[in-house]
Amino acid sequence: MTAPDRRALLVAVAALALGAAPAGAQTWRTLDVSRQLHDSGALQVKVQYGAGRLDLHAAATRVLYDMRLRYDAERTEPLHAFTQNPRVLRLGVRKQNVKVPSDRNPAEMRLDLADAVPMELSLELGAVEADLDLTRLRLHRLDVRTNASEATLRFDSPNPEPMTSMRLDVGAASLKALRLANANAEEISVDAGVGNVDLDFGGEWRRDMSVDVEVSLGVAHLRVPSDVGVRVEVRKALGSFEHDGLEKRDGAYYSENWDTARHRLRIRAEATLGKVEVEHR
């Protein structure tokens, strides 16, 4: 076979392969669903979203929820179900094939939730670029699970409800949580997995907090305001712990103002091949 023949064969095979590849036909649709706010009974909200961009905010109008979903109908099935008894709201996408979302035509979900309803919020995200603005929401429980997402979670103002439980489970991606003191949570549990977690404990401190952090191959960076007392217990298995200005005594690390600080943060960290960093400034 001569060189031109070989080239022709290669071109033909490539053309065949390209032509034979499954066409990326997509049927994009937009669904806007909302429900008016008729009462303020406590609500359990479960959001699941596989791939795309997610923006979550408190609603500006009197709606229980307002979800605007842009989705590929061939791959996804919108989920919007509300039951009165028990009061459970399920939103998002029920089924989503694993596929790298296209930058040119991304799937999007914008979700507004009522700020007048106490709620347990559960978010299960796949490969999502998420902006979770939980400001003004009345959350008494928060559960965020991400697989390969890049998510930012923030509380720009104090949560009116005391939060009994807050769990952040990061798979293999990054999560940035800003002004966590505004979450008004007594206990926070963070499983960083093999991802990177950035926890900012800024905001208005109303109570002492404790946080459990587990890191496996990932990095957890905790930023604590200087006026908050910090105590860190670390267990390392080939992991590392970095801090600035903490003193070690009785098997734990303490900030200088631990005994005098008005509010305190207790950190229990477990690093397996990962790194925990505590910045106290």
Add this chain to the structure above:
Amino acid sequence: MRGFLPPVLLAAASLLAAPLPAPTALRAQAAPAPATATPAPSAPAARPVQRAAPGARVSDEKQEKLRERVAAVRRDPNATPLPPNEQITVGARTVPAGSRVEGTVATAQGRLDVFGQVGGDAVAIDGDVVIHPGALVEGNAFSVGGEVRAEGGMVLGELRTLQGAVGALPAATTEAPRMSTSRALKLAAAWLAVLIVIGIGVLVAAGEYLDGVIHTLERSFSRAFAIGIAGQLAALPVLVLGVVALAITVLGILLIPFAVVAFALALAGLITLGFLGVASVTGRWIRPVPRGAIISERGAALRALVFGICAYLALWVVAAAFTWHPLAGGLLRAIAFAITWVATTAGLGAAILSRAGSRREAPPLAPAAPPDEDLSWMTPTPVTGVVAARRPTPVSLREPR
């Protein structure tokens, strides 16, 4: 004039709130009051639901498009249930203040204004739904191609707007989505192309190893098949054992991800090499080189490989062609899978036996030939090193003087 008439008729039809005609009807009819409009007890004066002027003509094409549109909305899983076509009006529609409509109010190609009460859903296809102050919709407010605006009224259900394509969602069923025939055919063709490209690459870059696998297959196919089954069964335990062995050592833990990836790559390589070997053997069998044909050794190998790959992939192409028929397609896919599995298993076994083609089994030694009877009296005599004994002669036997 002819070109002017249809738009006029279409416009007239869209302005009038007439029920969606039956398939055979050619003119819009007066709405038969699909949902009863009764004045609310407290309403001093209630107007009935707006109806169309009778006799308005709607072209066949318009009717057909409208019916198709409504049918598409009806099939969409995100749509609310629609009433029968006879109860869907065409054009703008109003539910007056003080009146109540039991059931669903639906209109197409027009806006739906709700001032009164609707006992079911309020639906507009290609139009807006506007819930005015004082209005009540006890079901959902749903618009396709327009928007739902709550301007002071109350909706007990959901406010839902659907934009873009409308209809059944191929992947939205809860059952596993069935691949279309054309897509299955494309997929099979893509696999064929990919395997041929890989085969050519292996033939060019690692032809000797492929020959080693082929040699092993030709010598002992059944043994290769048995080893292939054993290899498949042992793959996972071997991987687990390897991971455990690495985990025992502290430094080995770090190597576990690399070891897993390397194992997977090695296994995939063995399977591919084995399958290509089986394909070559199959290709030689189904399409041997004609006698007297002048073809190089490499050319013959390529020919056998391509024919073999095509033979196996042809099974999948045939199965893909019957994707439209669940039973036949499933049966053909099962057959194709079984045959491909046998080929892949034997190929894997041959690849393992030949150590990825680097080792060939030596042919068994030929039985030793029986010694020639004429020379049986001879004993081997070293050429050097030992001085041969002299045969006694009469001279040497004499006594020394």
